Amino acid sequence: MAARPYPVITVNEKAARAIRGGHPWVYGAETTGPDRPCQNGEIVDVVSAKGRWLGAGLLNDHSKIRVRLLSRNTNDKFDEAFWRRRLQYALDYRKTVMGPDFPYSRLIFGEADHFPGLTVDLFGDILVTEVLSLGMDQRKELLYRLLTQLLPDYGITVRAIYERNEGALREKEGLPQEKGFFPLPGLATDLDGHVTLWENGIAYDVDYINGQKTGFFLDQKYNRRAAAALAPGKRVLDCFTHTGSFALNCAKGGAAHVTAVDISRDAVELTRRNIEANNLTDRMDAIQADVFDLLTELSRSKAHPYDYIILDPPAFTKSGATVKNAYRGYKEINLRAMKLLPRGGYLATCSCSHFMTAPLFRKMVQEAAADAAVSLRQIEERRQSPDHPILWGVPETEYLKFYLFQVV
Incomplete structure (x- = not known):
């Protein structure tokens, strides 16, 4: 494998088996390293005790889940193009499986979409989000901006983004509990918090x-x-x-x-x-x-x-x-x-x-x-x-x- 720019975390065999089985979480008790100083929220490589590369993920020493894996592909570069591509995958999937129900659906479902700790719900033209991991919190502005750029291709012009970051898990990630409109340029931050949602032919005041x-x-x-x-x-x-x-x-x-x-x-x-x-x-x-x-x-x-x-x-x-x-x-x-x-x-x-x-x-x-x-x-x-x-x-x-x- 070619030299990579990321710090390396070594995991025990139990963690390696879980990763090979598809699970994206690495617990702190299962790890040693990193091999050089780095900051929480950074990308790190995860390797087995024998040095086999298992994936790359987001580090957080505040959490019991020390690394949340993002990718098992050595070709991935975690730049803006990577995140745009991954969001596109998630949106294309919803368009396929939800069809006409797309405007009122969950666009991002955390680990199931390889966005660990991130939830994004779409209520017509309002995005309501919850961020429960440090790594996603550090990248949320980029992700929100990309979503507002991508969604018009699906017939959605985002009017506002509202964060419901009130979950107790945020404290375990070293994050504050908070909620409010996200001040992305061009989006509203002064709405009353009510939107009409349509589902199965029924209107709801949400x-x-x-x-x-x-x-x-x-x-x-x-x-x-x-x-x-x-x-x-x-x-x-x-x-x-x-x-x-x-x-x-x-x-x-x-x-x-x-x-x-x-x-x-x-x-x-x-x-x-x-x-x-x-x-x-x-x-x-x-x-x-x-x-x-x-x-x-x-x-x-x-x-x-x-x-x-x-x-x-x-x-x-x-x-x-x-x-x-x-x-x-x-x-x-x-x-x-x-x-x-x-x-x-x-x-x-x-x-x-x-x-x-x-x-x-x-x-x-x-x-x-x-x-x-x-x-x-x-x-x-x-x-x-x-x-x-x-x-x-x-x-x-x-x-x-x-x-x-x-x-x-």
Whole structure:
């Protein structure tokens, strides 16, 4: 291999195996070096204990993930042309897999697009971003500028870029938590934070400044459509509704009536606005309640007011240390929903936590069904929409589990 200009980090065999298997993270405990002084955020080469080149990535001694790999191609030069080309790959992929849904999609999904720690969502003409790694943070201005240059070729003229850099992971990277409009020349920095998003023929008022995450969960786009296909004539209870997305899809899909529930007053108010904006007030309502308490209360009444229940909770666990508690939480809501449904009723249930793995989630659902003394007829098993691609070899990119069942 020709001489390269980058400092060298040496990794142990465990790390080398992970890299060869496709994983882009190198933990500090698995490394020695670099072979010369360098700054955090710099490009470094990663080699095995035998000196075999494994890839190049971004260094950060503040983080447990000491190197985040960018490339396994020795010909790559990490100049502006490299980043433009990589962004083009990501945009071309979304245009192919999302088609007419491209204007409301996730353009960059971190490691799955080889932009470690970077998220970019497109809401019409607004880019909403989250940066969770030092290396990407140092390069974000270049990446934002390139995106604004590339997107007109896809029919998008960017009006503003808003950063939601509030994740706790930023502290572990040595970065401050912050949010605000990014002051790129020619872009607006004084908008009210609301934009209308269209999905499956439904309009949503998205609050990208104060809403959860980037303001809207794009990953359930096609799961919502699949759930709506079962809705005609049904009485639907949509739990943890957030912006009312599953509920709105079901109402538009022909449900007899839909009740959307969330513990957040702001979420309920936003859902009500979305109900009115879509002219669905005749078949929908939204209430503020704790889902656990509501399901218990309904179950005790021994009534069966709903024949279709949707469970789309927030992540009950964001670390391996709390998986057992999360398991109990997921099981409890699924158990209560199954007890509440009549025989022949329908259940949509999901988890958005990577740590609640697919096998663990299936085990939980099976145990809940046994405790509820019901059987489940699986209709469909799904994952996140393809603008949130699953990169094989990187299990962290496979996080959303979604199931449709009939309770029999």
